[in-house]
Amino acid sequence: MIGRAQAVAATSLWILAAITHAVPIDMAAASALHALSEAGASPIISVDPMLQIDTAIVSTLPEYADWPLLHKQLDQTMGQLLEAGVVSLRDSAGEVVVLDSIDETVATVDSLLTAGYSLVIKPEQDPSLSSSMHAFTVSNDISRQIQDHLGVVISDHFYISPPSQRALSPHTDGGDVFVHQWAGSKLWTLCAPKAPDCTNCTFADRALRAELAKSAFEGCTSYTDEQLAGMECRTLDLQENELLYIPRGVVHFARANTTGLSAHATYQVIPPSATWIDLVVDECSRTATTRACNELKEQLLRADLGFRWLNFRFKDVHVAPVLPNQLTASEYTLPSTRLAELIARPASNDDSITRKITLTVAKDAAAAHAIATPAGTCGKGTYHKTVKCVSCESGKYQDSSSHLSTSCKSKTYCSAGTYDANGGSNSANTNCRTCPSSSYQDASNHLSTSCKPKRSSCSIGYYISSDGGTTKNRVCSKCAKGTWMDIKDNTARQCYPKSVVCSPGQEVSNPNDNKADNICVACSRDSYQPSQGLNVQCARKVNTCGVGEYANNADSLVSDYNCSRCPPGTIRPESSHHFSKCYDVTPPELTLVANAILQFEAQTDTFAYPTVTATDTTGETITVTHTNNVHPDTPNSYDVTYSGKDSSGNVGTLVVQITIFAARVPxxxxxxxxxxxxxxxxxxxxxxxxxxxxxxxxxxxxxxxxxxxxxxxxxxxxxxxxxxxxxxxxxxxxxxxxxxxxxxxxxxxx
Known part of the structure; x- marks a missing residue:
């Protein structure tokens, strides 16, 4: 008799399988609830049907993660766990933390979480360190139950995060993942690219389709937060002791909630033999070379046989895909009983994969090719070529759905201002339609399936002068003199008139600038500008002064030079000039101060040069210097020359005689x-x-x-x-x- 816990686990996994393979959530949940009620189990917590996502949350076995005990056991061996790589650290951005910055000898769970680090635990790095921990021992039991039930290989990892932190950035995994929340709670974000052209695709189909488009069938693709902006994303709050199933290829990341730490375990299906396509290739390898089987796998991936080939293959509950059932036995033999059973299995609900395909393999089993075989007549977009239906060449089409034509029809060319609205289809003639207002087509006699986008805006200094119609691009013209435009990528139909008025003494420095309004700058010293205006320019000064004159307004920026007579005692010898002052020809007058001491006793340390002052007719301050020719300890008479020089170079002098007499003996x-x-x-x-x-x-x-x-x-x-x-x-x-x-x-x- 099956136990309650086993019934819950088995039925829960059945629901996951059903959801994965497009069984409606409400139908799967109803069947599961009925099975559980008969087994005496608690109700299953499932995703809100409005979510419409290939993911479910279900109850698991009774709580097994003894968090206080695990906390203690991690602290006891944290140094060894970090050194062996069993425990690695991630920062708030999900980046790996270099252990050089961590003191492993004193690291504890609490100290690492308080520092903002998330702990990522990978027991496989050193099983001897993790095998004795209670939580991992019980977790291995759960992992084995999943493996036994599904017939696949599982790897398990563990994540412990402080409040509001995430251990990994957005990514996909290489296999389907089961997430069990040990302690606390986490907010999960699940994303898949939008695909308007894939109307029957499930959320997981779209995710896996994006992986294939990137040639990332093995998964493990990283995404930035910015890349998620164009995807369809849903969030769900995973509570303690709940199980979350994430199909392969779904972009996901989790962030701990704001209160308390969060710990969860992940059980990931290891890709080999986990999907139907892997099962077929495995069976192929029993009778053919590895090269031939790998080529078979590539054919199936390219053959557009439906995403069912890539689905997670449950052992007992499954919807098997249909293998192409027309084989050339003389060229390719498949004696494997299991593979033969797969070949004979009928399609479930996907008519698109029932078409006939021949698998041929070279005699050396080096390669296999999927080739469509005509069934009497060819269809739209093809024509007969020997024994095959071949697609129409570029510029040709075939609109008959059943024909024996050996050529396609020539398409009608579109004229300028139009495009082929049929998208270049090889099953219909062109449908030439007028370009939308935001585009144009200047080519004539063409088969383009789209018009060229019009220039949407003009650069700085230009404006849109013509819309161009459907045959020409928009025209950007340069702003005329007296106008400007400073907006990048503007859609203006005219430029701004210049409006900044310059004052007297200023001129417009950028009269030909079409990217900015007027900029006013001061005239240079040898020019002037007496008016104010929008386009004023400074003029060069031309007036000159004669002999005995000077320019009394040399620094004026609003008028030409004006001349005055030189003051008395000054001259200006030039006959045509605009100097601002006259020459001073009178030297400074030097005077010895009253009561100056001129006699000093030798060897008394009382000597000092007497003070002499200087005055100048200009009133400027004159610095007086003197010769230093007196020897205070040598009795003699000394002539000291004092001099003063004004700013015009005139020098005045005064000679003062100083006497040094012999020292007196006591x-x-x-x-x-x-x-x-x-x-x-x-x-x-x-x-x-x-x-x-x-x-x-x-x-x-x-x-x-x-x-x-x-x-x-x-x-x-x-x-x-x-x-x-x-x-x-x-x-x-x-x-x-x-x-x-x-x-x-x-x-x-x-």
Missing amino acids: VIVLLGPIVMPHEVHTPFVDPMGYVIDEGEPGNLNDTLISNTSALDIHTFGSYLVMYFMRTPDSQGLSAPPVWRTVNVVDTTPP
Whole structure:
């Protein structure tokens, strides 16, 4: 007896298969609900029938993903998982993160999610690290159930994302995918290109058709967000413990919702032997060479036998396609029983794939070719050529649906201003119609199926001067002088008149510019413009001044030169000029300031050049310089020359004589008598003296000392005491020593 969980899984997958193969969603859901009710299972959650998409959400087995346990197990081995590539990181744009920027030794699930990274887990990178984790062990059970039920090979990956993040950018996969939401929820976006010409195509058919158009049968095509703008996209919110089926070729991506993290597992059908076309090629390989079977596969892909050949091949529940049933046994033998059964299986609901096709293979089995075989007569757009019906050449057509003609009819050529509305069909003559107003055709006697698009706009500086009718393109003409146009890709029928008015002293700098309004700029210094206007230009100044005159308005931009007489003390010798000032011919007058010191003592550091001022008739400030020929430590008389130069080059001079006299030597003056008596056997009291130095700013008396070493106060006689300066003055000069005579005598009575 089948268990409840097995019934849910089996019936759910049946619904997916039915939806994949164009069974209406409401019919499939009704059948599934009836089966589940008899098995005692919970109702299946299916897609809203209004969605009309080849995708369904169904209930799965009871919740098996123990998220807290997986969280703990990932943290315990995160460093090893990152290093082995079992766990890779994606940023918010879905780009792979370089692990050099991650400290693997301290990385945890929480720290990585907080940093904005999504975790992509691929257990196959190192099964020894992931096999012991509870979640992956249970997931493998689910994967095996899908594989056993469908008879295909499955690969499983896992994605954990922080709020509002997506782990991968929009893409397609190489096989059908089952998505199981472990924890949280994700908003899925599913897209397929629009195909107005494929009225009976399902959503998945259109997606797979786009892959084939890109020669991307193996899938895994990446898309940018901008590329999705032209597609038909639907969104659905996948909740915890729900299963989503995504047919092969559907463009998809998922973003975690704004609250909490999101974790899901994907089970992807590995492409080999997963589709009906793969099954046929596999059976072919039992009896023919690989090259021949690959060629057979390419023929079937090109033969337009219906998308059923590319459908996901379920083991028990399926709608098998019809293999072309007319074979040339002498050239190609297929002893395989399974392939023979496929060949004999009738078409289900696709009349377009029941036409007769002969498969021929060269004797060396190198190639196989699908060739349409005539059944007596040829149809529209073809003609008989030997034993085949061949398409009409360019410029020919055949409108008979059953004929034996060996040639096609010549088409009628269209005239200028028209196009073939039949799109170049080889089954009908031309249908020449007038070009739409937005296009034209200038060719005559042609078979073009469309008109040329008219120039939609004109560039900057031009306007549309003629619509051109149906036989000519629109004409863009250059804006006339006095008008302009600054709009790129404009559709204007006339240009703007120029409107910016220039003031006196200005001119229009761009009079011939058809791309901008007037631009006013100032006249140059040697030109003027007295008026205001829309097209004014500056004129060159022509007036000149004579000898003894100057131009008093040389900088004016609104009038010609005006002349005045030179001021007194100035000249202008030229006879025809427009200089703005006259020459100054009077040199500056130099004056020694009052009470200037002109005599200085040598070696006193008191010397300074006296100040001399200068005045000029023009009133300008004159800088005075002088020669530096005085030697302050050398007594002498020096002539110092002062000079001042005005802006006209006139130079005034003044010679000042400065005297440096010799430094004055200090003098020692003794106090008391020069010859003084001294009573024998009594202490000598020296009256000392003082030092006179006129040029010294300080008192030098404390530098005076005496030498009494030769004086003997106990022996009668005359003694000399010497007086001298202990240190020189500030100029390094010392006074000459002086002597005092001391006579030791006895004048005291006994």
